Amino acid sequence: MRRLLLCVPALLLAAPAAAQTPPAAPPAVSPAPVTAAPEFRARVDALADILSGKGDYDAYFSDEFRAQIPKAKFDEVNAQLTSANGPFSDLQRLDAKTPWSGVITVEYRDALVDMAIAADPAGEHKVIGLRVLGATAREASLDAVGATLRGLRGSSGYVLAKLGGPAPQVLMQHNADTPFAIGSEFKLVILAELIRATNAGERKWDDIVTLDGKELPGGGYHGKPAGTQVSLRELATQMISISDNSATDILLKTLGRAKVEAMMPVIGIKDPARNRPFMGTAEVFKLKGIADLRRRYLAQGEAGRRAMLDGEVATTPLSAIDHALFRSKQPLSPDTLEWFESPNDLVRVMDWIRRNTEGPKGADARAILSKNPGVPALVASKWQFVGYKGGSEPGVMAMTLLLQGKNGDWYVWSASWNDPTQPVENGRFAGLVGKAAELAAP
Known part of the structure; x- marks a missing residue:
């Protein structure tokens, strides 16, 4: 996250x-x-x-x-x-x-x-x-990058796809239909619901949210007093560009968990049930950081989990978290308590965002998505547009890029790496993803 x-x-x-x-x-x-x-x-x-x-x-x-x-x-x-x-x-x-x-x-x-x-x-x-x-990364070809990604310990998957046809055209892939823990990439679903709502005229990017002063996870809005006002545009910008968890939870509450969940099949997530109920970041922190709460939550079905989120999890303060669990930097149930999407899911998500942000009405969303390109400037300079969202926690790393070539063609490059037994090497993974983006430029 x-x-x-x-x-x-x-x-x-x-x-x-x-x-x-x-x-x-x-x-x-x-x-x-x-x-x-x-x-x-x-x-x-x-x-x-x-x-x-x-x-x-x-x-x-x-x-x-x-x-x-x-x-x-x-x-x-x-x-x-x-x-x-x-x-x-x-x-x-x-x-x-x-x-x-x-x-x-x-x-x-x-x-x-x-x-x-x-x-x-x-x-x-x-x-x-x-x-x-x-x-x-030192790899000199896309095949070499793919081979290195396939050889990572734990499990990995990736897909490079060209967009614009009836369906994405896969150019290279490995475990592309396998669901992986994706960390903060789940925030793309929230962004998609905001895009749908603004396109439909239900909301405007300048709409103001007034904070209620209730507890929020870490981020720019943590500890802000009741009455603080912030626009949907600012919240979405912070959620995507710097993965602000407090902005994320404010947006999830404002847009509504049910509407965000309803977007998952619309934008192409093949198994939305695995991400229901759709959790916020504070909820995940509490469940990961309070062992008994986590055990009982994972033992429930969907209805029981919803009841726990609305009841016991909501009323448990963040101060109850055992922070030593996070300081250890060891994976905390990334295979069972996370958000899960496959690389192909993320291709379809980015393609939906691309198609639904064409023209002037999409300028706000595309500006938000491209604020942090996720790759070195030299790599980004090879493309006309770079949209990005990534996610990480111990044992989890995922990066997805929406790319427009200087010839106008659109692509998505998405890769994930999970190891529930030990932390993954974030810098090495990011270097490989960036190298692939460089080599894939048309």
């Missing part, structure tokens, strides 16, 4: 505010290439020792950087990079943006990782900013 950004949030290395802003792109026409200062180049070259665990951390980074990222935290993030991408190999190249900042491509066994780096022009020229921008 966590949001998926350009790269996994845990892999972001913070820096002082001035250094956190990515370097500005060079002008379209430049009289001369930017040359890195020799001292900056030396700092960049020394990054190899830092990433290999052999460098002097205190001597390399500025005091301000180390205040925000102590060495123990850096080592943890560095270990995550290695886990996701294989062992560090080499520094490939530096693209200088200014004499003291640029983007460096770092070579790992399984991926190329771009990092923004900046050094202090004064004093000892210590590094004041280092941030992971994105990873690109």
Whole structure:
């Protein structure tokens, strides 16, 4: 249920505010290439020792950087990079943006990782900013990406389909009809109901929701006082672009669980019964985080589960959750307590959204869907339109892209990876999905 950004949030290395802003792109026409200062180049070259665990951390980074990222935290993030991408190999190249900042491509066994780096022009020229921008898998063909995805531990599935005919035309697939836990991709169903309602004139994107002050899960609206007003457009934007759980639950309540459930067969979900009752994020957090509640809920049929959601689950405070279960970062019933859709389901969902957002009336929904492209900017630049929703929790990773080629053709690329026994490698998976999107561009 966590949001998926350009790269996994845990892999972001913070820096002082001035250094956190990515370097500005060079002008379209430049009289001369930017040359890195020799001292900056030396700092960049020394990054190899830092990433290999052999460098002097205190001597390399500025005091301000180390205040925000102590060495123990850096080592943890560095270990995550290695886990996701294989062992560090080499520094490939530096693209200088200014004499003291640029983007460096770092070579790992399984991926190329771009990092923004900046050094202090004064004093000892210590590094004041280092941030992971994105990873690109090393696979050179769609077949190679598919083979790697098929070889992931646990279970995986994917489909690349071309849209526009009577039915999606499958170009490559594996376990495409197998339902997988999909995390926050379930929020596409809520978006679809909002699209239906606005298209039908039942609601408007500018309609205002007044919060009642009741408990909400984490997100931008958590703790907001009763009387706070927010538009449907803002809620949907936050739900899709940053996977805001509080926005999601407000929208689910506002639109109505029954109407959201009714959309599942309409938009092409083959087995909607598996997702009924359609849960909100707070409900899932409570069920996953309170063992006895989870056990009794899973023992019920649909009617019993509805009764529990409307009664005991609704009245149980979020403070009753055993947060140690989440801090362990181990999978919590992803095979039984989740939202489930197959890759082909998600192709049909995205195709329904595409068809029902054509023309001016669809501008709001398409803007929302494309706000976070889910893939590196270089990959997104190969397409005319990139719409995205992903989802993750320990043991679950899923990413679905609605893509329009520069020739006008439409595609969907959807992939899922589940392992109920241990966490999946989010960064590695995201790199493979991004690489496939790059290679699939017509």
